Amino acid sequence: MITVWGRATSSNVQIVMWALAEIGLECHRIDAGHSFGKVDTPEFRAMNPNGLVPVLIDGDAEPLWESATIVRYLGAKYGSGAFWPTDPFERARVDKWAEWIKTSFGPVFLTGVFWSLLQKPENRDAAAFTTAVEKLKPLARMLDARLADGPYLGGDEPCFADMIVGTLLYRYFTLDFDRADTPNLRAYYDRLVARPAYAEHVMVSYDALRAK
Numbered sequence: 001m002i003t004v005w006g007r008a009t010s011s012n013v014q015i016v017m018w019a020l021a022e023i024g025l026e027c028h029r030i031d032a033g034h035s036f037g038k039v040d041t042p043e044f045r046a047m048n049p050n051g052l053v054p055v056l057i058d059g060d061a062e063p064l065w066e067s068a069t070i071v072r073y074l075g076a077k078y079g080s081g082a083f084w085p086t087d088p089f090e091r092a093r094v095d096k097w098a099e100w101i102k103t104s105f106g107p108v109f110l111t112g113v114f115w116s117l118l119q120k121p122e123n124r125d126a127a128a129f130t131t132a133v134e135k136l137k138p139l140a141r142m143l144d145a146r147l148a149d150g151p152y153l154g155g156d157e158p159c160f161a162d163m164i165v166g167t168l169l170y171r172y173f174t175l176d177f178d179r180a181d182t183p184n185l186r187a188y189y190d191r192l193v194a195r196p197a198y199a200e201h202v203m204v205s206y207d208a209l210r211a212k
Contacts, residue, residue, distance in 0.1 A: 006053030021197035137180035144182035
């Protein structure tokens with residue numbers, strides 16, 4: 001049995017849960033992090049010294065942390081050739097976008113836009129928010145251009161990189177802010193929304209994360 005530690009409202013946990021569902025693996029998820037606590041206990045820190053979710057335990061193997069690493073592990077061990085390309089170059093050409101979303105798009109969107117909009121308006125740094133929105137637009141256009149190549153990053157079916165890239169798009173398209181015109185990205189998101197695994201594990205309300 002695979003066990004995942006982490007709350008359903010965590011986008012990093014959602015990456016892992018969506019991947020598990022797409023591959024067809026059952027798991028037991030334990031709420032941890034944010035209001036659920038548990039991450040500062042000695043038991044949890046023994047699994048992940050960073051005190052962060054998700055953590056995945058696959059049988060008797062050493063606990064794994066870092067969501068992208070977990071998805072790559074699941075793909076390599078359990079995924080089909082479509083989910084985890086066997087050719088190293090084909091795998092790398094989609095994996096670079098998984099890295100890019102974590103290092104470029106994700107930090108701008110999450111720090112500058114998402115968490116800003118979840119603050120009370122009086123506590124929001126309006127100038128920083130506007131800067132982040134404008135900085136996000138060319139990044140969204142980059143992804144839009146890549147998605148003109150096909151329905152998913154790896155081709156006709158979602159691959160491991162789609163799990164990492166596509167998860168943030170639920171928040172991106174459901175928040176109210178000035179987005180770039182990206183028809184390919186929007187069509188990609190619409191395809192993800194139609195997938196039952198995405199709807200169940202990624203389209204999770206983030207209202208609990210809003211500042212009270």
